[in-house]
Every structure is written in C-alpha cells, then in structure tokens.
Amino acid sequence: MGLGDYLSLPFAQHALLAGGLVAVTCGLIGPFVITRNMAFAVHGTAELAFTGAAAGLLVSDNPVAGALIGSVVVAALIAALSSRQRDRDSSIGVVLAAGLGLGVLLLGYYHGFATQATNILFGNLFGVSTGQILLLVVIAVAAMVCLAVVYRPLLFASVDPEVAAARGVPVRVLGLVFLLILALTVTEAAQVVGTLLVLSLAITPAASAQRLATSPLGVAILSVVFAVLSADGGLLASLQASKVKPSVLVAAISFAIYLLARLAGPMAKQRARRSRAGADG
C-alpha cells in the first residue's frame, strides 16, 4: 500500500489530525516549559499517564480517558505538595514514585491485553479508537483556547514574576493553570509518542526554536511548526516503514531538527548581534 492509499483511510486521517493538534499544543507549551524550568514536570506527568491509563483500563476499559483524568489528579497533587517554587521538583519526584508503584499494582489486577496499557509507554495513535481520538482532539483544542487566553500574562509571569505580580498579574494562579494545561497536553502527547518520548514533542521543538529566534512570537511559531513536522512526519513515515514504531520516527525527526537548529543557530544569532552593532554605530 502506498502513502496515498493510507491517507484515504479514516484511521490514518484521524491519527494525523489528533497528532497534529497535540503537536500544536506541545509546541505552544514548550517555550514556557523551558522558561519556567519545568522539564521534570513534563517527564513526571508523562510517566504517570501510565498509571492513569492502567486505572482507566481497569475501571472502564478506556486508557485514554483514564490517563487524562489521572493527569488532572497529578497536577493537583504536585500543586498541593509544592507550596514553594523550590519544592516543586522534589514533590514531582515523590508523586512520580508513588504513582508509578500504584500503576504497576493496578496493572496486576488487569486481565485483558497488557499491550493496551504498555501502549502508552511507547505510543500508538493508530491503535486508538475513534471515540478516544475525538476525546484527544477536544482536549487539545480546549488546551489551545486556554493557552491563547492566558498567553500574554503567562509570558509576563514566566519571564518577570516580580514585576508581573506588582502589576497585578495573578502569578500563582497562572502557575497552577499552566501546570494543568501542561499535564493534559503531556498526557495527550504520550498517546502519540509514548510517555518515554514525550520530551521530543514538549521540549525539543522549543529548544530548537530558541536557537533560531529571539522574540517570544518567533519562538512560539517555530516551536509549533517543528512539533507538527515531527509528529505528523513521524506518523506518515511509520505508515511506510511499518517495522518501526511511530514514536521512534517522531523522536528522530524532532532530534534531527534540533541538530540542524544547533548548526544554523549561531549564524542566526550572529545576525541579530550584527544588527545591534550596526544600530549602535
């Protein structure tokens, strides 16, 4: 079967749509994850998607809904335990360890196909039902709308928390809102690339973008473009190379873009410096 034949099939169309939308939200949160130093929060909430998926399987045979509800619980737990900013990483570690243990326990009670649960470790968007795809799309769009509403004050609070607070920005509330959006987005991304490779959509595209652009808007646009290229590019490529898991190809494309950005970055930044020197002189 050629690529064109696959693209006419609903399961492939749905996967590409969901993967693309999830990638857009990942691309949008990535720069905030870097600025707010929350890579470990991404990793922790992603791995705990496994526990949520196991619980969802056990309760209603729906790992996607289980993972999404679980991510909200995880975000609330992390927020409740880390009253101060510097407690955050240790709180995430505590919640992560306890949560993974719970996940293994839950999986022990599940007597269906364990691959349904382990799918979330490596991601398998093509095996997800239409109802679950619809759920992913709805949550991704909702996360995008939320991000659009809080985008500017969130940027202010992330870059410059002291002055943002002085200007009346609800810095702490925004932090909680962002943590929730992050947990939901990361759990969605886990369906595409698996919990183990979520960083390839939630961090790598933003890190590549930062090498090339100097403005918040420029970084956001590039980050989204790179994330979508990686996610849908990986999904498309895996339709051709069926022996390789989509998540591997997504991670590979994402990393390749990063390497190119590392190479091109110095030239882009030097151009920015030259323009400054020119204006000065």
Place this chain on the structure above:
Amino acid sequence: MTVTGRPPVRFDGAAVHFGARTLWRDLTFEVERAEFLAVLGPNGSGKTTLLKVLLGQQPLSAGTVEVAGSPPRRGSRHIGYIPQQRAFDPDLPVRARDLVRFGLDGHRAGLLGGRSARSKVDAALAAVGATSFADAPIGTCSGGEQQRLRVAQALLGDPDLLLCDEPLLSLDPGQTHAVTALIDSRRRQGTTVVFVTHEINPILAYVDRVLYLVGGRWSIGDPSGVLTSETLTGLYGVPVEVLRVGERIVVVGPEEGAGSGGHHHHPPAEVGG
C-alpha cells in the same frame, strides 16, 4: 489620576509584624505629589515590605495605608514599579522591546495587542535612549541598559506613583546617573517617587525627604535632618557617626548605613529583631 487633595501615599499608625517580629510600627507620614522620598535602612528593616504594602501584596498588621485616597489594591494602574537589576539568560527569547511591552499590556489576557502598541513601545524606548538595542535579547543587555528598559516599562503605564526597589544596585556611576535622571525627569512632571535604596549618595541631589527604618523604629525628614549622627544613633541604639565628605554622606557604625565605607558589624537593634 490623582484625586486633588488626597496625598499619593498616606500611612497612619501602620505596623507590620511577622510572627513575634515587628518590622515597623506606628508609621505615620504622608508623601506629597511629585515628592521624591528615599527609603533607607539596614537589610531586614522592612524597606521592601513597605513597597509590598503599597502594591497591595502585604496587609498591615495595624493602622491604615492609602494610595491616592484608597486602600492599596493589587495591579493598581496608578502605580509603576521598578525592581532591582537581575540576570536574564542570554538565550531567553525576550527582546528589550518585549520587556518594555509588558508594562503596556502584559497583564491583559489574550495573544495580540492593538495596533497602537508598537508605536507606544517605540516611543517609550526612545524616551530612555534604548532604541539602538530595542531588538537585542534582554539577557545580552548590560545592567544599565536593563534598568533604562525598566524605567520605560514602568512609565508605559503612565503612573502617578513610582515605586523603586533598589533600582541602582550593581550599576556603575555613569549608568546610575542616567537611570536616576530618567526617574527624576518623570518626577518633575508630577509623578511621586518612593525610592528604596541603601546608597543615598547617587540620589542625594534629587531627594526631598528620607524615611529611615531601623529595627522597628523610624524617622522621616529632609536628608540633612535625618542623616545626622544624633538621629541615627537614636534609631540604631548604638553610636553611629555621620560624616560629610564633600558632597557625599558617609555613615560609620552600623552594618549598612546610608553611605558606603561603614564597618561590618550588626547593630543590636537588628540582632534582637
């Protein structure tokens, strides 16, 4: 705008306690429109807390405080705020103009601002002489450049009251002069300035009055009245000597006085807390 007849800042019997510790108490004073008030005192004397009270971030334990006739509230558009200089990551994708832009609409929900935003930001950048580095990443700007941007950022909100928290810290004398002159020129247009610092000399020429906080006690008045051996000895409770060296004031005795060159030991007032 300031309501005529209402002082921009009014404290009446104000106190802040943290547990058993009293930062200051019975604080009663008013600041006039277009006045330049310097707030001095050692570390931990509650200078920054005083600003937080005015910003509505810290409630009083006793007494009342008013900003332009009303209790302080978070996010008041009357108030501009200038923090001390800090390090930004050179890779942070935020340009000088983005930092200034926060002062215009950073608090507002949404993605994109109006068309007039860019020209307002350009004008603010030009007013502080920052046009040449407007598109430079904020992490590559020098301390003095950053603080000029902070002035532009604060003034974009068109404040009646400008609160400054050690804005000159770690700046060299040339930068110090440039930033202070920018703040003072705004003051001469009618904006009241409350300026927290532990180095009075760079701003001495501009200051109308000094509020000096030490270990729960305070004194307010013109610099020549407050910055004397007698007043500071009374506040610290240990002998403090104030010397005048040319145009400069040097405080000798407490760990951190109004001037440089003091000895480094704690005054008892601070240890007791």
